[in-house]
Amino acid sequence: MVEGNPGHSAWYIERFRAMAAAGNDLDGEARMVDAMVPRHARILDAGCGPGRVGGRLAELGHTVVGVDIDPALIAAAEHDHPGPTWLVGDLAEFDLVEHGITQPFDVIVSAGNVMTFLDPATNALVLQRLAAHLADDGRLVVGFGAGRGYAFDDFFADAASAGLIAHVRLSTWDLRPFTEQSDFLVAVLGPASTEATP
Numbered sequence: 001m002v003e004g005n006p007g008h009s010a011w012y013i014e015r016f017r018a019m020a021a022a023g024n025d026l027d028g029e030a031r032m033v034d035a036m037v038p039r040h041a042r043i044l045d046a047g048c049g050p051g052r053v054g055g056r057l058a059e060l061g062h063t064v065v066g067v068d069i070d071p072a073l074i075a076a077a078e079h080d081h082p083g084p085t086w087l088v089g090d091l092a093e094f095d096l097v098e099h100g101i102t103q104p105f106d107v108i109v110s111a112g113n114v115m116t117f118l119d120p121a122t123n124a125l126v127l128q129r130l131a132a133h134l135a136d137d138g139r140l141v142v143g144f145g146a147g148r149g150y151a152f153d154d155f156f157a158d159a160a161s162a163g164l165i166a167h168v169r170l171s172t173w174d175l176r177p178f179t180e181q182s183d184f185l186v187a188v189l190g191p192a193s194t195e196a197t198p
Contacts, residue, residue, distance in 0.1 A: 009072035013050050017080070020052075028173040029111040030056035032186075033141060037062070041106040045084075046091055046130055047114030049073045054109075055081025065101060067094055092122035094129060104135040109142075111173075115155065116148035123150065127162035134191060140164060143173060143186040152185050164189040 020026060030053050033043065039061045045054030048066030050073050058064040064084035068074050069091070077086045087099060091114075096102075108130050118126055130140055144150065156166060166189050171182035178185060 009070055013073065013076040016050055016052055026052055027056050029053045029109065029141075029143065030060070032173050032175070033057060033107055033109050034060050034062070036139065036141075036188075037106050042103060042135075044096075044105040044108040044130075044133060046108050046110040047112065047117070048077060048086065049112055051077025051081035051084065051086065053111050054084050054086075057109075058083045065096065065105075067091065067096075091118065091126045091129060093125075096133060104138060105133055106135055106138050108134060108138070108140045110140070111143050113144045113148060115142060115144045116150050118150075120149065123155070124158040124161050127158050127164060131162045131164050131191065136191060136193070138190065139167065140189045141186065142189070143184070146183045146185070155185070155187070159187075159189055160192075163192045165192050 016026065033053075034057060037043070041062045043054070043057050043062045043064050045051070045057070045064060045066040048054050048068045051066055054064040054066040055077065058081065066077055066084055066086045067089045068077070069089065071088050074086045074088050077084070085101070110130070115123065134140060146152065159166070166187055168188040169178035170176060170186040171178045171184055173186055
């Protein structure tokens with residue numbers, strides 16, 4: 001995306017800074033994730049962008065690591081949301097042990113349509129890498145829209161191949177149920193060794 005539009009990162013950063021300055025509510029994803037864990041949980045913000053979700057979760061008392069492939073977005077996260085560990089990395093091949101981060105995560109969150117910005121050939125691999133960083137009873141929370149090149153059924157198939165099962169399917173970050181007509185998915189997944197609920 002940046003190759004095709006070199007100004008995209010700067011536009012994206014300023015867009016969210018302007019929304020925050022205008023008082024817009026940008027914390028819906030963080031509220032949901034915060035409700036899932038006790039204080040001081042270990043949370044990975046996968047595809048963190050300029051740190052909006054992970055920054056808020058850190059303010060709420062969690063230990064946050066954010067990973068994004070775009071150095072400009074990581075620089076903005078470091079500037080706007082000091083505190084978390086922000087790292088430049090490709091979700092298809094990252095290994096946080098290389099950065100001295102050896103403990104698994106209670107929750108991994110991937111908001112902002114991150115899954116639809118990936119190289120489609122790496123979708124299953126990214127889910128495998130995320131699953132590898134989850135605690136045994138950890139949960140992966142992913143949100144993305146329909147019509148963006150990654151069918152929901154394909155996502156769940158890739159998740160299954162990564163050893164993940166869906167615990168909850170929602171259509172919004174404010175917990176509205178998922179239906180066949182939903183044009184957005186928020187999925188809460190866990191390792192296949194944990195019990196799923198319909």
